[in-house]
Amino acid sequence: MHQSTYSLGCEQVTRLVTMLLLVSSLLLLFEKLDVPLMLVFLLVLFSLLLRWRFALNPRFFLIDAAVLVVVSYFQQDAVLLLGLYIFSFASRMQLVALTPFLAYALIKLPLPLALFPVLGLLLGLLVALWRKESDAVRREADELRLKVHRLQEEEQHLLLDYQDAQQLSRLEERNHIARILHDSLGHELTAAHLTLKALGSLLQRNEVEKALDSQAKALVRLENSLDQLKLAVRQLQRDDDTANQRFRQLFEQFNYPVDLHQSGDIEVLDPAVQQVLYSAVKEALTNIAKHAKPAMVRAQLAITGTTTRLMLENDGLFDQKNEETGNGLRYMRRRVEALGGSVSIQRDETFRLLITLPSKKEMG
Known part of the structure; x- marks a missing residue:
C-alpha cells in the first residue's frame, strides 16, 4: 500500500x-x-497522453524524439518541443539518451529559447x-517495518516457548507427584x-x-495405600484424558476436515516430547x-x-514465496532437533510435512 501510494505520488x-x-x-x-506546428504540438501531446494511459516500452520514447528531430528539419520551431522529451529522459536518469537531443536543441534554438530544454x-x-531520495526513504521504512514484523514474530514465538515451558513444567510436576505417590504406596505396602x-x-x-493388634495395623496401612492408589489413579487419569483431548481438539477445531489415523498412545511419550509434538x-x-x-x-501419527x-x-x-525456512517452520525445526528429532518437507502434487521424534527426551 505504501509503495503504491509512493509510486502514484x-x-x-x-x-x-x-x-x-x-x-x-505552447506560450x-x-x-x-x-497549422503544421499545431499538428506537431497535438501529436506530441497525444504521445504523452498515450504513455500516461498505457505502460509502453521506454524505447518508443526515443523513437518519438527521433521523429521530432526529423520533423524539425521541415518545421524548425518544433525543436522547442524536444525539451519535453529531455525532461522525461532526465527524470529517469537516462543521460545517455538525452545527450544527443539536448545538444541538437542547443544548436538549433536561439537564445533565450535555448534555455527551455536546459x-x-x-x-x-x-x-x-x-x-531517488524517496526510494531510499521508502526502503528504510520497508526495512524498519520488516524488522518490526520479525520482532513481533519473535515475541510471539517467545510467548509460545513460555507457554510450552509452563505446560512442560506442569507435566513434569505431575510425573514427579506420581513418583512420590508410588514411593509412598511402596512404603505403606512394604510395611503392611x-x-x-x-x-x-x-x-x-x-x-x-x-496378633490382633498387628492385624489392625496391617489393615490400616492397606486401607491407606488403597485410598492413595485410587486418588492417584483418578487424578492421573483426568490429566491423561486432558492431554489426549488437547491433541484431538487441534484436528477437530481446524478450519478444514482432517483425516486422522493414529496408532500408539500419546501418554507413553515423555512430557517434553508431548509438548513439542503438540x-x-x-x-x-x-x-x-x-x-x-x-x-x-x-494426518498420520x-x-x-x-x-x-x-x-x-x-x-x-x-x-x-514462502520458503521452507520461514519463521514458523524454523522454530518448529529448532524445537524438534533440540530433542533429537528431525523435520523434512516434500513438495510434489501435495505438501507433506514429516516429523520424527524420539518417544523419550534426548536433549542435545
Whole structure:
C-alpha cells in the first residue's frame, strides 16, 4: 500500500511538471503557431497522453524524439518541443539518451529559447533526485517495518516457548507427584507386608492379642495405600484424558476436515516430547490455514516405545514465496532437533510435512 501510494505520488509530480512544460512551450510558440506546428504540438501531446494511459516500452520514447528531430528539419520551431522529451529522459536518469537531443536543441534554438530544454533538463534531474531520495526513504521504512514484523514474530514465538515451558513444567510436576505417590504406596505396602508376616509368627506362639493388634495395623496401612492408589489413579487419569483431548481438539477445531489415523498412545511419550509434538502440529495446521486452500488434509501419527512419527499432508496451493525456512517452520525445526528429532518437507502434487521424534527426551 505504501509503495503504491509512493509510486502514484511520483507519477503525479512528473505529469504535473510535464504539463507545465507543455503549456510553457505552447506560450513560447504562440506567436509562430500555424497549422503544421499545431499538428506537431497535438501529436506530441497525444504521445504523452498515450504513455500516461498505457505502460509502453521506454524505447518508443526515443523513437518519438527521433521523429521530432526529423520533423524539425521541415518545421524548425518544433525543436522547442524536444525539451519535453529531455525532461522525461532526465527524470529517469537516462543521460545517455538525452545527450544527443539536448545538444541538437542547443544548436538549433536561439537564445533565450535555448534555455527551455536546459530548464527541462534541470527539472528532470530534480525529479530524479527526489525520486531517488524517496526510494531510499521508502526502503528504510520497508526495512524498519520488516524488522518490526520479525520482532513481533519473535515475541510471539517467545510467548509460545513460555507457554510450552509452563505446560512442560506442569507435566513434569505431575510425573514427579506420581513418583512420590508410588514411593509412598511402596512404603505403606512394604510395611503392611512385614506386619502380616509378623502376624503369622505371633499366631504360632499363641500371642493372640499381639496378633490382633498387628492385624489392625496391617489393615490400616492397606486401607491407606488403597485410598492413595485410587486418588492417584483418578487424578492421573483426568490429566491423561486432558492431554489426549488437547491433541484431538487441534484436528477437530481446524478450519478444514482432517483425516486422522493414529496408532500408539500419546501418554507413553515423555512430557517434553508431548509438548513439542503438540506445538509442531499446531504450527503446521496454522500454516495450512494461512497459506493453502486444501480439498484434503491427512494426518498420520505413529507412536512406539522408541520413536514418534507424524505425517501431515494437504493438496492446497501454498504460496511459493514462502520458503521452507520461514519463521514458523524454523522454530518448529529448532524445537524438534533440540530433542533429537528431525523435520523434512516434500513438495510434489501435495505438501507433506514429516516429523520424527524420539518417544523419550534426548536433549542435545
